[in-house]
Amino acid sequence: MGPFVLTFLVVVFILLTQHMLKYFDDIIGKDLGWDVLGTLLFYFAIFMTPVALPLAVLLSSLIAFGNLGEHFELTAVKSLGISLVRSLFPIFIFVLLLTGAAFYANNYLVPKAALEAYSLLYDIKQKKPALDLREGAFYSSIPDISIKVNEKLPDGQSLKGIIIYDHRNRVGNREVTIADSGKMYTILNDQYLKLELFNGYNYNEGSPTGNNAAGRTDAGQTLSKTKFDKTQIVFDLSSFGLNRTDKKWFQGNRIMRNMNELERDMDSIGHNMKNQELNRFINTRNQIFIHHFKQDTLPLPKELAAHKAKNDSIALSKLTIPADKLSQGMGKVELTKLSKFEFADDSVSKVLASRSDSLFKDRATKIEIGAALNHARMVKSQVFNYTNQINAYDSEYKVFQVQWHKILANSLACIAMFLIGAPLGAIIKRGGLGVPVLASIIFFIFYYILSMMGDKWARQGVIPVPIGIWMADAILFVIGLLFLRQARVDARLFEADFYRVVWDKLKTWLQAKKLLSKPIT
Numbered sequence: 001m002g003p004f005v006l007t008f009l010v011v012v013f014i015l016l017t018q019h020m021l022k023y024f025d026d027i028i029g030k031d032l033g034w035d036v037l038g039t040l041l042f043y044f045a046i047f048m049t050p051v052a053l054p055l056a057v058l059l060s061s062l063i064a065f066g067n068l069g070e071h072f073e074l075t076a077v078k079s080l081g082i083s084l085v086r087s088l089f090p091i092f093i094f095v096l097l098l099t100g101a102a103f104y105a106n107n108y109l110v111p112k113a114a115l116e117a118y119s120l121l122y123d124i125k126q127k128k129p130a131l132d133l134r135e136g137a138f139y140s141s142i143p144d145i146s147i148k149v150n151e152k153l154p155d156g157q158s159l160k161g162i163i164i165y166d167h168r169n170r171v172g173n174r175e176v177t178i179a180d181s182g183k184m185y186t187i188l189n190d191q192y193l194k195l196e197l198f199n200g201y202n203y204n205e206g207s208p209t210g211n212n213a214a215g216r217t218d219a220g221q222t223l224s225k226t227k228f229d230k231t232q233i234v235f236d237l238s239s240f241g242l243n244r245t246d247k248k249w250f251q252g253n254r255i256m257r258n259m260n261e262l263e264r265d266m267d268s269i270g271h272n273m274k275n276q277e278l279n280r281f282i283n284t285r286n287q288i289f290i291h292h293f294k295q296d297t298l299p300l301p302k303e304l305a306a307h308k309a310k311n312d313s314i315a316l317s318k319l320t321i322p323a324d325k326l327s328q329g330m331g332k333v334e335l336t337k338l339s340k341f342e343f344a345d346d347s348v349s350k351v352l353a354s355r356s357d358s359l360f361k362d363r364a365t366k367i368e369i370g371a372a373l374n375h376a377r378m379v380k381s382q383v384f385n386y387t388n389q390i391n392a393y394d395s396e397y398k399v400f401q402v403q404w405h406k407i408l409a410n411s412l413a414c415i416a417m418f419l420i421g422a423p424l425g426a427i428i429k430r431g432g433l434g435v436p437v438l439a440s441i442i443f444f445i446f447y448y449i450l451s452m453m454g455d456k457w458a459r460q461g462v463i464p465v466p467i468g469i470w471m472a473d474a475i476l477f478v479i480g481l482l483f484l485r486q487a488r489v490d491a492r493l494f495e496a497d498f499y500r501v502v503w504d505k506l507k508t509w510l511q512a513k514k515l516l517s518k519p520i521t
Helices: 002-027 034-047 048-071 073-079 084-126 260-288 302-317 321-330 332-361 365-430 435-460 465-488 498-516
Strands: 147-152 159-168 175-187 190-206 221-236
Touching: 002 034, 002 048, 002 084, 034 048, 034 084, 034 302, 048 073, 048 084, 048 365, 048 435, 084 365, 084 465, 159 190, 175 221, 260 302, 260 365, 365 435, 365 465, 435 465
Parallel strands: none
Antiparallel strands: 147 159, 159 175, 175 190, 190 221
């Protein structure tokens, strides 16, 4: 328990530091309080648990069983007739409980933490930087105000050479304030900025005086100039605050959904994708490809036929006939009219079909060829659009499917890491933070690379999604079982003498084979 808690905290800290470095530029200089930073770090720490738990299990099991092997305690346990598998069983039960806790965290805590963290991070990115006037440059972060100072004194409040452009009236640079010196500080819990200006002037250009005889705006304007020894200006700094966005705009992201929500999302996307395929098949066949009134014998695929039957049954269940019409036999009359209409339409189609056959005896004109080409281009464009929409639905479906499998795969990775760490610690017989840390880093990098490759291939459709996501866990399970087998027979995989013996046996076998291959004289 000690190594597990320690390594889990260390791994979370390392992963959290690495993750927060990506957003360092978005956070620094925003004058955020410690409560906001603490909240952001806390939620991102929870977000790191799916990766930290398997690595912590691997490292802690390596340290624990490495210490047991280094102090010959495993040898003492085996001398009492207790096998290695039996000695692993109590800790394996703990790992199973830990896997259940990891699944709960991955399915419920991590999506909520991701929603809180990334929504807060978005609001932080939108927040304006802290008020920082630079000498000789205009500062325009205050809405509709531009301020320039020539010199800032060391006390942080006193200023010299101040120019203020006020654009709040939306009339351009018509109101300007110039002061020789002044003081700047915030009041009322940093909600307002107060400027005390000394020895200056305020210039204000008024609106045009009126219209001339032609009815046009007169070019003449009023100008006022006011001298002051001291004046005070207060600006609202509410735009510098952290304004929270409604979280509902972020809830659709896959990492912010649990398994039940992901299943609903996949069902909705799959339904839309089937509808699009059905529209492409039926609309393209019946409306675009004209077969001169001949019956098309191309059937619907089984999946689309089942989807169409389901949609038709839902549509029919919504159709109702009023009881008064049924009592008067109106339904029967309407059906009779419909059958007559279909019969009449069929006779008309036969006449048109007989006439259209005569058209094939004439040579096609340029107008007809041009119309045919335009029709073919329209068919190609519409089929291309249908295909792009279906591919977009398919890619979106795979994204949610990948996240659904990752919730389970990241949880069961704890068992795979334990099956590697415990037998490997018993084999290498080294405790502490030396060899176990090196071995755990190697296997974690191997696991991380396999996970990234499987995720990428699954999204690209190179391999099925379940294979891509579960590939890393399956390979680690096999490696863990091999290490367990070697640990049960006290294999010395990490000792030089073991490989010398293997090399000597190989040389002896090669020499014997060479002697047997020589002809007998």
